[in-house]
Amino acid sequence: MAKSNYLSSLTDEKLADLRQRLLARQNQRCFICEDEIDLQLHSDSLDIDHIDPLAADGLDAENNFALTHSKCNRSKGASNLEVAQRMSKFERLQNEARNNGRRGANLGDVLTTYGGSTEELRLRQESNLVKFTLSAVGDDTVRVAPTCADRLSGMSSFFAELPIEYLHHDDKINPRTIGSNLRGLIEEFQKGRPQLHVALAWWAPEPEGDSAGRVRVFDGQHKAAAQILLGTRSLPVRVFLSPDSDVLRQANTNAGSKLKQVAFxxxxxxxxxxxxxxxxxxxxxxxxxxxxxxxxxxxxxxxxxxxxxxxxxxxxxxxxxxxxxxxHENNRLTEFVEWAGKGASLPLSYSAIDKTFFREFLFRKALATDLDDGLETGENPRQLERDQLVRLMTMYAEAVFVDKWDPDTGGRRLENRVQKGEAIAHAHLRAWRLSREEVLANVLSQGVRVVLEHYYALRRQSVRRDRLLHTRAPDELWDAVGSFLANLVALPCWVDSQLSGTVFGSKQNLDFWERVFDTGKAPNGVQVLAQKIDVIEMTNPPDTILT
Ligand SMILES: [Zn+2]
Known part of the structure; x- marks a missing residue:
């Protein structure tokens, strides 16, 4: 917090009085997290701070002060206290959603928290306009809005400012959760900057047939959520009238994928x-x-x-x-995957999974067998593929990450830290190196795949290379995979700090690691392994291998 001349001029007694007045004004609660403050119990861990920061021309006076837990005040970063309070509220929604097994909160959670999403909108369409009232919020005025027809799609829509009671989140068209960019938007709106694009929604009468239906917002949820968190009770929206929602969904998907309009x-x-x-x-x-x-x-x-x-x-x-x-509930690798792009506390990104496990083992063509083929006997190819990939990913997680990866140490600049001589726990360093996309891809293609193919070849069992996991691997084969992973993890290169500068310090390509696995030596001449990887030898349990 910035230095306050006013506060430093107060005697201890005056300061104690100020704390009491602020606390009374805040209903005995912390300004940021809104949990209880007990002046006696928390006496050593309280802050008084400016609501509007001095740097933003806030006043150094009592009506611009708030009382907070010190911890809450420290975690607010550079934000204004009001922004911190709204973010704290949102983080609570986020935690609730995650505790309920969801990936995070969305606009629907924000709306219901603030009393939204309770009403259907009753509409009458006439030739070029719609009429509606907002009776549910006590406004019986008949509103009239012109409709615009989209020449090419044939869709018709109108613009209106609607109270949040009438707004609903459409998680079918927009299954995304609210991400970390919310803070930035709250800051913008808090500073009085306007919303540049209106939210998009669609309306259709409910099937029961009369003229009422939900207004479902499918685009602009971050902007909407930020404003609602700041106390806004109504928002401008463009509402499509009885559209084919499949076409909207397709348009929204394409906007996020091949057209790259939205960073999905x-x-x-x-x-x-x-x-x-x-x-x-x-x-x-x-x-x-x-x-x-x-x-x-x-x-x-x-x-x-x-x-x-x-x-x-x-x-x-x-x-x-x-x-x-x-x-999948048994997939333990997902605990180590950062879902939305890059992060530093988890070792893997979703895209790394896509480029390793999925690229190596998922069959990407259509199957000619019926969807329910072999379901009863447990031989359904897609089900086998799913279950066995989950098993393989979980084995990898247990060999490399579980109880070994330390999220507090994280991965940010880890090799730099090694090079500077920082002591990093071996298990953590190993997990980091074995999470590198180019390493993992080779572990799967040069290692696990070879174990599987070798096993079937020895038994003259014909299995298609591109559908390896569509055959049920017997337990002895899984044991072999497990031994391979255990032996792989035990190789000294994963914890060798000498290799940080030459091998692990920068991203290498796939061929680099293919060469290492093939010869023990990197293309740049560095000896990474004592010898080439002998995959079949490594399928023996670790304690039986003589070195
Ligand atoms: Zn607090």
Whole structure:
């Protein structure tokens, strides 16, 4: 906190009085986290700070002071106290959502916390306009808004400012959660900067048929959430009228993927793909008059059926599989994956998973067998692929990360720190190096894949290279994979600080590590391993190998 001449001029007694007055004004609660403050119990851990910072021309006077826990005040960073308070409120929603097994909070959580999302909007459409009232919030005035027709899409929409009671979050079109950029937006709005783009929503009468329906916001949730957290009770929106929501979803997906208008993170893209997949499957069944529990058709048939969007359809199928694997309750690797892009406290990114485990072992084409083929006997190829990838990822997590990776040490500039002589726990350093995308990719392609193929070849069992996990691997094969990983983890290079500058300090390409695995030596001449990796030898349990 900035130095306050006013505060430093106060005697201890006057300061104690000030604390009491502030606390009374704040209903005995911390200004930031809104939890209780007890002047006696917390006496050593309280701050008085300026609500509007002095640096932003805030006054050094009592009405600009607030009392906080010191810890809360320290965690606010450079933010204004009001921003810190709103962020603290949002973080609570975020934690609640995560405790409920979700990836994070979205606009829906913010809306319901502030009393929104309670009403349906009753609308009447006339030739070029819509009429509606906001009776539910006590305003019976009949409002009239012109509709605009979109020449090419044929969609019609209107603009209106709507109270949050009438706004609902559409998590089907927009499955994203609110990310860390919320703070920046709260700061902007708190400083009085305007919203530059209106939120997008759609409205359709509910199926029961009368003229009322929800206004579902599918774009602009960060801007909306930031303003609602700052106390805004109504927001400008563009509302599409009874659109084909599938077309909207498609437009929104494309905007985030091939058109790159919105920075969708990859994991969300995959989830979106899977909900589109579920919709296509439902559509297909309806056209074929199939029962709900009838899955006697193949991926190939689906792709053929939606022939106008073959490539998308294929992507939905693969994305659904990725999504199921990443959300699988037994998948322990996901604890070590940063979901939204880059972070420093977790070793893996979602995109690294995509480029390693999925690239190596996920079948990317359509299967000609029925979706329910082999389900009863546990031989369904997609299910085997899913379960065995989860098993492999979990084995890797347990060999490398669980109880070894230390999030407090993290990965930021780790090799630099090693080079400067900082002592890093070996288990942590090893986990970091074995999480490098180029290393992991080679562990899978030069190691695990070889173990699997070798096993089947020895037994003259024909298994397709691109569908290795569509066959159930017996326990002895999993044991071999486990031994390989245990021996791999025990190699000295993962904890050798001498290799930090020459090998691990910068990102290497795939070939670099392929050469290391093949020869023991890096292309730059550095001896990384004592000898080449002998994968088959390494499938023996570690304590049986004589070195
Ligand atoms: Zn607090």
């Amino acid at each position: 993170d990859t994991a969300v893209m995959h989830h979106l793909g899977s909900s589109l997949y579920a919709d296509r499957v439902a559509q297909f069944k309806e056209m074929r008059h199939l029962n709900d529990d009838d899955f006697s058709f193949s991926e190939t048939e689906l792709v053929g059926f939606f022939s106008g969007e073959k490539r998308e359809m294929l992507r939905y199928i693969v994305d659904a599989q990725k999504d199921a694997i990443m959300r």
